[in-house]
Amino acid sequence: MLLSLFCGAGGLDLGFERSGFDVGIAVDKKHDSVRSYNQNRVAPPRGHCVDVNDLSLSSLDEMWGREFKPTGLIGGPPCQSFSQANRSITEADPRHQLPLVYARLLTELNARNPMDFFVMENVKGLRSGPHAHRLVLFKAALTAAGFHVTERLLNAADYGTPQSRERIFLVGLNKKKFGELEWSPPKALLERHQRLTVRTAIGGLKEPTHFSRDAEPSNFAHHKNHWCMAPKSKRFKEGGGLKAGDSSFRSFKTLDWEKPSITVAYGHREVHVHPDRHRRLSVYEAMILQGFPHSYELVGTLSSQIDQVSEAVPPPLAEAVARSVKDVIAHWRQARAA
Structure with missing residues (x-):
């Protein structure tokens, strides 16, 4: 069962749901996005209109109706301030801090009940120029939460989306559970000449x-x-x-x-x-x-x-990432049980 932050209309979540995961709570501060999220899923509604800055363990427990213990955390902090297309970025932009809010909640939830993994998505502009130091900071915070972090740049067109869309994925596996097990990114499903048009x-x-x-x-x-x-x-x-x-x-x-x-x-x-x-x-x-x-x-x-x-995160790309996370954990557990 997962916690989804910055869920938007539900593209990332849809990919994980298609891969067999259940999203227990999904959060976004935009009312229309949450309405869209809930409208496209069976009741009871999992989407909640809440600012992630205001989230705490107690507020999550209240939403869930009992102590909330997810096995995974997914989400893509709003990326406009990191995008290469944004020419008006400032150091004071509060959106710069949202990945650290993500890391805080990951740390608190993992301390309560050890989680299996997290998946964070963002724009490739976070890798370069004035933002590169932030990526180092975010990875350090996620590692400090107790996870072995792997970073990869993936293109949605390689996974059945009729769009060229490159995005960074940070995937962390719990060190206490899996040691130095590393996420293996999904192999491209399509060659360049096979991409959907x-x-x-x-x-x-x-x-x-x-x-x-x-x-x-x-x-x-x-x-x-x-x-x-x-x-x-x-x-x-x-x-x-x-x-x-x-x-x-x-x-x-x-x-x-x-x-x-x-x-x-x-x-x-x-x-x-x-x-x-x-x-x-x-x-x-x-x-x-x-x-x-x-x-x-x-x-x-x-x-x-x-x-x-x-x-939104393209659902086919999200599904490919979700399946790769599920597979690497399943293979590790099978090997341990053998």
């Missing part, structure tokens, strides 16, 4: 509904999230310079039918443009490019839905 993912979809005040999601074509703003920019007009696969514009990134999507990152003033329809992607199209199942639905305003899908 934009055409494979969204090529057959109907046109989305354009936003209006009286729009009713239940009437949207194909899916409740298959909607977008009506194209207004001159860039969207014929002759506006947008061509399939062209990412040369700072804000307008046109997708290529025959390649995986570029990283879904609407939160950085980027507009991802359909390969040949001269419009933004719909929320639903972005969800499919993130690897969410067709049945998944997001709630909230358009801007909230865009944030939710942009911040």
Whole structure:
């Protein structure tokens, strides 16, 4: 049973659930994200709208109804302040401290009842430039909590997501339980030439509904999230310079039918443009490019839905990581029992 921090709409959790893990408590401070999380799971609701800075063992016990003893901790602290796309970072940004809050809760929970593992996801920008020292600090804090920490950079496109999205994964295995056992990252499921393309993912979809005040999601074509703003920019007009696969514009990134999507990152003033329809992607199209199942639905305003899908961990990548963690622990236990 797991604790999920910064759960968002549930992309990381979905991958772990598909791998046989049960999430006992999931926490995020954004109301719409928690609503989306709970709506896509059977009752009782596991998602709670709480700021992780306010979490304690007692508050987790209250949510759970008894003493909370998870076997694993998962989560990706908000990464905008570490992203290479963020040009306005400051040392005072409180988001810089969220991985340390994660480490604090890991330490406290592990002291109460030894846990098996943790998984932390973040942007690759944390590895370089002004952020590299923070990664060293975070790894030291996680190691001090009693875990053998392994770091790897993985690309979601290698694991069945129709999108090139590189992310750092820090995985820790409990030293008291497993000694110096090291996490082995999942092997790529697809060769580069086998990666899923934009055409494979969204090529057959109907046109989305354009936003209006009286729009009713239940009437949207194909899916409740298959909607977008009506194209207004001159860039969207014929002759506006947008061509399939062209990412040369700072804000307008046109997708290529025959390649995986570029990283879904609407939160950085980027507009991802359909390969040949001269419009933004719909929320639903972005969800499919993130690897969410067709049945998944997001709630909230358009801007909230865009944030939710942009911040999510692609479920296929999450599932690959979850299975690799499960396998390395299972193999260790089998060897010990032999």
